[in-house]
Amino acid sequence: MSAESLNSYFQKIEEHLVQVQNVINKIPTLNLDTLYRLEKDMEALRLEAKYCKADDLPGIMDQMNNLHNLIVKFSKPLKLPDGASPFFGHMRIFQDKKEKDIYLGHVSLMHEQMKFKIIDWKRAPLAKVFYQYDEGDDFDFDVEDRTVEGQILEKSVITIVNGKLYRIDRNDETYVKKEGKWTSSNEEKVHLSGGQGQSYGEIAIGTGNTDHKNPDVISMLDKEQFKIVEADAKAPLLIVGGAGSGKTTVALYRMARLLENRAFGESEAVIIVPNLGLIRLAETLLEKMGLYSVKVRALDEVFSTLVRQAVKGVPAKVYEEAPLVSGIIKRHHSTLHILSRYVQKIERDLIHDLKKIDLDLTFQRMKGPVGRRLEELSFRADGIKAIKLKEMRQNLNNILELYFNFLSSSVFQAQIVEASGDVISQRMMSEFSHHFNRQINSFDSDKEYLEREIEGVQKSHGHLDMDDYPLLLELRRQVWGSFLSDRSGAQKQYKHIFLDEAQELSPVQLGIVGGLIHKEGNITVAGDAVQQIDPTISFDSWDKVLDHLGVENVGVTELNVSYRSPKEVVEFSHQVLGPLSTGELPKTKKTSGPVVKTQIQHLGHATVVIGKALEDLVKREPKATVAIICNKLDAARTIADDLGDLPNVRLVENADFKFTPGIDVTSVDQIRGLEFDYVIIPDCDRVNYPENARARKRLHLAATRAMHQLWVLYPSERTLLF
Template sequence: MSGWRGKMTEVSLDKLELGIIEDEERLLKHIQDQLADVIAQPNSSTDYDNELLTLRDQLSEARLEDQAMLVEHMTRLSALRAAQNREYEAPVDPRSPYFAHIRLSDQHKGQERIREVVIGRRSFIDTQRNVQIVDWRNSPISRIYYCYDEGDDYEETFAKQLQRGHVELRRTLTVNGGKISRIRSGDRVLVRDVHGRWLKQSDERSRLAGGAQTALRAPDRRLGRTGADQRLPEITALIDPAQFRLITQDDSGIIIIRGGAGTGKTTIALHRIAYLCFQNRKRFQPKRILVITPGEGLRKYVSKVLPALDIKGVRIRTFSEWASSTAKWLVPQLRKRKTTDDTPLGARRLKRHPALLKLLKSAVTEKAREFDSEFLRVGGSALLDAWVKRRTLPPMQRLHAVKKWASGPGRHQVDSNSYDFKRLFEGASKELGDPFETWAQTLTDRTKIIECFDALKVDYYQWEVDQLVSSVSQQSDDPNDARELGDHGRGIDGQSIFAGEIQGRLDTDDWAIILHLCQLKNGRLAGSNGRFVSMEHVIVDEAQDLSPLSIKVLCETAKPGAPVTLAGDTAQRLYLDAGFGHWETLIEQIGVRASILPPLAVSYRSTRQVMELARLVLGDLADDMVVRDARDGAPVELIQFDEQGETVAFLADSLKSLRTRERRSSVALVARNMSVARLYHDSLRRAEVPDLRLVQKQDFDFTPGIDVTDVYQIKGLEYDYIVVLEPTARHYPDTIESRHLLHVVLTRAAHQLWLLCSEEPSPLLPLETLSQNLAQSD
């Protein structure tokens, strides 16, 4: 497949078309002949091999003081020999030396000049041989190919000199095995068939079209009856009666809204907020409602949607932001600590494992038991008995209850005003109420970690435990240690020498663990300073990417019996170390009662064609849910190229055309990682594609245009058009992680989906199905 599709015709080619073929084949032969001559050029340069052998013999007989000089000379000759050999290696692949040809006319020294320039993946310029192959990625002259059409006048600055000229021709070619198999020149597409015959192909280029404002966009004004946002209430109206009855109960406790991509989970969760606020504005005040989103992009989106539903002032946070700020508010000693994302993978996996819930609870219980002897020493058996009888209470509540007993019913048995009594309670309160110290001690106790994991039959590696202990040991360091270095703590570039390290810094899972310890110690989300957090309604979107411990923290942030809404789809997991793959498993792990709603049955976002491919990619990893796709759309297209530069050229032309026709459209170019995203962004920017934005830190602005990003940034969002960049075997191998990630990317498309490859396509893509789609669209 290629960037063009159309029907082949066997009509005779006209004289101009035959001339195009002859012109291009003559140019290719000339370049291949010159390359062959360069490769076969006899080596008449210095015979470095003999010189090196002579020096080796001299070295064995040389005096000690002369050996260093001889070795240095041999090293220099070896480098010259290597450079000489490289000089005669093939500068470009003769079998596929270039993919584009432009002919430029300009004025040079008062005379008209014609230049033949071809564009490939590597440069080779030899004016004596009349060969000029330029690298599409960084050659200034390649801008003419990407930014101008045949017949255009150009004006560009090369080597600080302004040059003007005319593009006489602009052709795109496919050269495979040393032969041209396709030529596109203007509106003509000429293709060589398997028998070597040249045929004309109708110019039906794959085109992005008809999808402007299909995707749900964050509103910039109040919701009304018109505009893309009218679908918000429509989705809510289409849920079944059983779901509606559960969603609209203000005391329904924890409910889990599940459904495939685009089924309206987020929409329903947000409308649940609006419904509860409308039913009881006094109880469900916006400041008593917490919304957790997976990333900054979705947080911005929700912050625009809720005001459009007449709900203003709700706390909308990413989990990382909320967890760190809340922990610092409850535990002031942590205020100076920063957040890190550099925790090693093994340590990260264990921090997110549900077994940590048991480990932490045991640690808190054992710490309280250590004070048994002190209570006996200070108050005898009466005080110990009062302490032991209340062992089912959280430690800080237990201390408070014993203290209240000692000053009341037990005042005749215990002297609560004694020095030892006051000192005991001050020390116990300080030690039992400190979540940070418990976190540091528990996660650096290798023996206790292994005992807990073995008892729960956790699959782990010894190196993961070692990594966890080592990481937490560094993280628990005092952050002031680095600060005391002053200017000595900075490198020659002015940056901190600790940048990118974990010393004295906590990651998102650490903040969650500390919050859970606050809950275990206080019986609610509270700190020893008397501050506490208690919400009337908690909403967690894309909950499947949080750890069970983090979800438990959020569930227990709500008041007892207050509504908690978890929305998510386990098929859309970005991180496989979350600790659960099914909602039933999650409920069992965190020990809560929850209502798992029947899955949402209608997919509203993506078309049937997109969803069918997404389900095929997911395979047997998909949940056993029957989902109906609400609408048909354009066929999904896998478009393959031989060169990345050719991919960029095709994509640049397509995006420029789209932006001219559909100024209100939203487009996302999505790569597996940010390095590929940057390459395409920089290349398209050089091609002067308008309204282009590189999104690296979830800095979406939800305005029409073209966002270039990676799969980890785009979770929870949707676009009119999605172009998957390089869904190749290298980027998406046949792994569970790749299936989930590719599924997420595909299901961001509301109208049309393209997959562009310059290498072998991913084995996850059903090529036969995609080929059939292409054939049906012809």
């Protein structure tokens, strides 16, 4: 395209911008003159209806109804485009034997003083043409019972900053206005290439060159990783390391090696991970190792199974909308600490009741958990004493009611606040108390919270959330000595547990996992404190993690080499961490394309830019895996919907990744432990990623999912983290 044609195009866009801004400034948000005329007309019709003939009344009433609708319409403030950024895309089309200028914006606008129109990019059928076709293409689409056909003559992506035209992207070229003149930008074109098939195509960690001649199962490990695989089968092991250092894969290789050496059977081992995505990843890796019978279980599923086996009256349905403060309090170590005090109070109250039947001293001389001692005492008693002891045992067996009594007690609530230091405030506890009381009230008060069987179908009452389950299990363990059910077929302990992403577990959750370790078994723990992003968890140290698990003499191995991300991504991620980093740049084994940084106007603008780049990428590299990682799930839903015309676009809301070529649109909370050929972060602004520790961890986690190349997009209010 000639320079003259380009300048003419730029001038047209600038003139149209000025026109729409002038129109917006002139249009009042309320048309008071029109409202006044409509009200006068309505008053006249009312008078006419009062004295008209009966035959004329239906027609007058119809007119009044129409006028009423118009009054309602004009009484609402008129929604107009924002003059600071009224549109972000342009196309000139030939349709119905006419050439038309169409702009894409957030709010539609047509006016007699404008020879063009702005259409809503989400609602207008014509907006799809902008996303699906390029300049010079013929287009067609169906609207109701007709087909609209035409041709795109011009098309561009437009950036407007503070009401001024700043940048135009057209035909794969970028033009920026500098010092009053339009010039071709030296900014590198967004071009993602070369990463196809690196994600999960094969297990490739380490250098693949070791000094050991061993079976294929360890042929791909480097020396440090080999040491982990060969560690003592009976010793617990902690593997810490940065993103992409191979923690998960090495731990799985260790399990495979121990199975080879018959340290335990496949049914005696389990892998526990935080979410569904990591289940599928672990299962994929296990299949590559030929291990088909080792179970991989999500943490929530483990707790759900245990609590339903061990605690009576737990509803089948899990409450999914508990407030954040509920999770913070139920997961905090102070709640676990005060729970022990509550069990001590249960014992004191029980001794007081036993004194009435002269069994208090006998009970105090006995050893073991309070429930087991009471049970043993019951076996020795008869008569009225046996009846009283049976009633006491039934009360202790009602773990759900004991639990409700604990967390609803203002005394123990106050103790939790005090024990937490400055973490849990009295205001937070008041909010929690209101929520928890609603939980209690949702159960049948006259049925002791037990499930009833009605016409052969169990009916659950009330609701519990996932954070209740570990506390219920811990309460049962402290009262009865174990949270494992004695029933046939119930969950048993394991001789080997691999716990992944352990930094995301609360003290009470860690304690329950530790209770699943067989007395002759061991555990491998993997994690990275920097990747701890759950707002309800406060990570202290790995020593604390091991204490809560109840394991001792743990061998600790640190992996310092990133085998996933190239040097460019590692350097970017290290910068994002800032003061949270160890200070030393992690080592990496590969280099790749640069981290692409692109300024955009808003999320809608980002979708246009991303869509164009991905359209090209999926044609060149159909086997590539791409993740668009948003800070919030709502933004992911919007982007997935807008990119729906691209092949293999998948919205991932519950970590249910397919691990197949395509484009996964998801949020930061879903992607722990996962990796993709390409990662795109579309919302790097100061709202999503402010300058604090949690935001640094979240952005770092998102960036380090990239195996080949990273692309970040940001508005003018860019995050300060890079």
